[in-house]
Amino acid sequence: MYLKFPSVPMIMTPGPTYVSEEVRDALSQKITNPDLDLNFYEYYKKTCEKVQQLLNTENEVLILSGEGILGLEAACASLVEPGDKVLCIENGIFGKGFGDFLKMYGGEVEYFTSGYRKAIDVKALEDFLEKNHDFKLATFVHCETPSGITNPIKQINSSLKKYGILSIVDAVSSIGGEEIETDKWDIDILLGGSQKCLSAPPGITFLSISQKAWKIILDRKTPITGFYVNLANWKSWYEDKWFPYTPPISDIFGFSVAVERLLKDNDRLERHKKIANAVRKSLISGGLELYPKDGFSNTVTTVVLPKGTSFKVIYNKMLSEHNIMIGGAFDFLKNQVFRIGHMGENCYEDKLYLTLKGLDNVLRDLGFELKVKLHKYFIENLDS
Numbered sequence: 001m002y003l004k005f006p007s008v009p010m011i012m013t014p015g016p017t018y019v020s021e022e023v024r025d026a027l028s029q030k031i032t033n034p035d036l037d038l039n040f041y042e043y044y045k046k047t048c049e050k051v052q053q054l055l056n057t058e059n060e061v062l063i064l065s066g067e068g069i070l071g072l073e074a075a076c077a078s079l080v081e082p083g084d085k086v087l088c089i090e091n092g093i094f095g096k097g098f099g100d101f102l103k104m105y106g107g108e109v110e111y112f113t114s115g116y117r118k119a120i121d122v123k124a125l126e127d128f129l130e131k132n133h134d135f136k137l138a139t140f141v142h143c144e145t146p147s148g149i150t151n152p153i154k155q156i157n158s159s160l161k162k163y164g165i166l167s168i169v170d171a172v173s174s175i176g177g178e179e180i181e182t183d184k185w186d187i188d189i190l191l192g193g194s195q196k197c198l199s200a201p202p203g204i205t206f207l208s209i210s211q212k213a214w215k216i217i218l219d220r221k222t223p224i225t226g227f228y229v230n231l232a233n234w235k236s237w238y239e240d241k242w243f244p245y246t247p248p249i250s251d252i253f254g255f256s257v258a259v260e261r262l263l264k265d266n267d268r269l270e271r272h273k274k275i276a277n278a279v280r281k282s283l284i285s286g287g288l289e290l291y292p293k294d295g296f297s298n299t300v301t302t303v304v305l306p307k308g309t310s311f312k313v314i315y316n317k318m319l320s321e322h323n324i325m326i327g328g329a330f331d332f333l334k335n336q337v338f339r340i341g342h343m344g345e346n347c348y349e350d351k352l353y354l355t356l357k358g359l360d361n362v363l364r365d366l367g368f369e370l371k372v373k374l375h376k377y378f379i380e381n382l383d384s
Contacts, residue, residue: 003350003353003354003357005322005323005324005357006324007323008323009319009323009324009325010323010325010351010354010355011325011341011346012324012325012327012340012341012342012346012351012352012355013327013339013341014145014173014196014299014300014339014340014341014343015145015172015193015195015196015341016196016201017196017197017199017341017344017345017346018344018346018351019199019200019201019254019258019345020199020258020261020345022261023199023200023254023257023258023261024254025257026253026254026256026257027201027250027253027254028250029253031250032249034243034246034247034249035246038241040247040249041238041241044247045238046256047063047252047255047256048062048063048206049061050256050259050260051063051192051206052208053263054175054176054259054262054263055175055180055182056180056181056182056184057182057183057187057208058183059182059183059208059209059210059211060208060209060214061206061207062207062209062234063204063205063206063247063252063255064204064205064206064207065203065245065247065248066203066205066228067193067195067202067203067205068170068191068192068194068196068205070205070228070229071172071191071192071193071205071206071207072101072191073104073229074205074207074228074229074231075168075189075191075207076098076102076104076168077104077224077225077226077230078217078229078230078231079136079137079168079189079213079216079217080105080136080137081106081220081221081222082105082106082222083108084108084136084137085107085108085110085136086108086109086110086135086137086138087109087110087111087112087135087137087139087165088102088109088110088111088112088138088139089111089120089125089138089139089140089156090112091113091114091116091118091119091120091144091149091151092141092146092147092149093144093146093329093332093333094141094145094146094170095139095140095144095170096111096113098139098140098141098170099111099139102139105225110135112125116147117147117149117291118149118292118295119150119152119292119294120140120151120156120295122152122156125156125159126159129159129160129162129163129165133162133163133165135163135165136165136166136216137165137166137167138160138166138167138168139169139170140153140156140167140168140169140170141169141170142169142170142171142173142174142178143172143174143178143297143299143300145172145173145299145300145339146302146331146333146337147291147292147302147329147337148290148291148292148297148300148301148302148339149295149296149297149302150178150295150296150297150298150299153169153171154181154185157169157185157186157187158186161186166188166189167186167187167188167189168189168191169187169189169190169191170191171190171191171192172192172193172196172205173197173297173299173300174197174297175190175192175196175197175198176262176268176343176344177196177197177269177272177298177347178269178297178298178299179269182208187208187210188209188210188212188213189207189208189209189210189213190208191206191207192205192206193205193206194206194251194255194258196299196343196344197343198255198258198259198262198344199343199344199345199346200255200258201251201254203248204248204251204252204255209231214235217231217235218232218235227244230244262344268347269298271347271348272299272342272343272347273298274382274383275349275352275382276296276297276298276299276301276342277381277384278352278378278379278382279301279356279378280296280301281377281378281381281384282356282375282378282381283301283303283356283374285371285372286370286371286372286374286377287368287369287371288303288370290302290303291303291304291336298342299341299342299347300340300341300342300343301339301342302329302333302337302338302339304336305338306363306366306368308367309366309368310335311335311337311338312335313366314326314359314362314363315328315338317365318359318362321361321362322354322358322361322362324354324358326339326340326341326355327339327340327341340352340355349379349382352378353375354375356375356378357374357375360373360374360375
């Protein structure tokens with residue numbers, strides 16, 4: 001295979017991802033006044049119904065104006081009351097960060113951790129819950145994006161449901177690239193974002209809310225702190241033809257088309273799995289170390305920085321010499337790893353081939369002795 005490096009920067013980060021021309025065209029549509037135009041209420045509703053298909057749920061879906069973190073905070077703000085005993089199941093930066101939101105709204109947080117380089121240990125969680133299960137709700141992350149680990153969402157949620165514990169699941173980096181069955185797995189609140197596998201611009205968060213979750217939100221003893229994060233304000237938006245705040249109409253136009261594109265792509269889950277597997281095999285065979293020990297994500301691969309290098313040097317060389325942007329990390333993983341996103345519109349053979357070819361060139365130039373040509377080995381393992 002021979003492909004030229006891009007003439008403009010190619011974003012191969014784990015979100016934001018490349019935005020298709022079709023989505024960009026939708027963003028440029030003429031707008032109306034979304035608060036007054038009844039046709040827009042129907043458009044918003046139909047877009048929510050498309051998301052329901054994507055999430056495999058009949059639960060109500062809301063689309064909110066704000067990056068994915070808004071959904072996380074809104075779920076915690078709306079469900080947690082001061083003094084509630086809540087469980088934070090975590091094995092990474094975002095999972096642990098859920099606890100900060102829980103505390104912010106008065107939750108008494110207990111943490112369950114089973115190591116940061118592996119997926120959540122379901123057996124250990126079950127043993128923990130057998131002795132300690134008096135929790136109103138639990139939070140966890142499906143795909144820990146900084147570490148490139150996907151947690152067993154079905155099994156974790158099943159363990160919680162044995163004890164009637166409500167679940168809030170961050171699936172921002174997995175929706176569209178990993179299997180998700182919201183209703184079959186009885187997930188109470190599932191959170192997503194526009195800029196990952198959906199490949200729309202950042203700025204939108206969406207979530208599905210079960211009937212049980214709605215009941216808790218609406219039957220609280222104490223008022224919800226805040227307005228923008230108050231999900232109760234949305235309960236009758238369609239019946240009343242009233243949005244709590246003016247929706248980002250252009251972003252929703254683009255988002256709706258992005259969801260349509262995913263729904264038409266029947267091969268999306270298998271493609272994400274196949275490409276992720278080939279990327280990992282290429283990097284390992286080249287002599288690099290993956291950060292995860294198991295639970296490998298199909299949407300992002302996290303690699304331990306080779307000795308003697310830094311993320312800044314690799315990033316700058318990839319961008320300046322090959323016009324390819326890769327990701328780093330933050331918190332305890334800052335300057336410890338680099339990340340390649342293979343999600344949504346980024347999850348195609350040609351883009352990963354060029355990314356690995358550029359990485360091969362950069363690492364060899366920095367003196368790292370790779371055992372195979374990364375890009376060639378990637379192609380060889382696409383069907384294995």
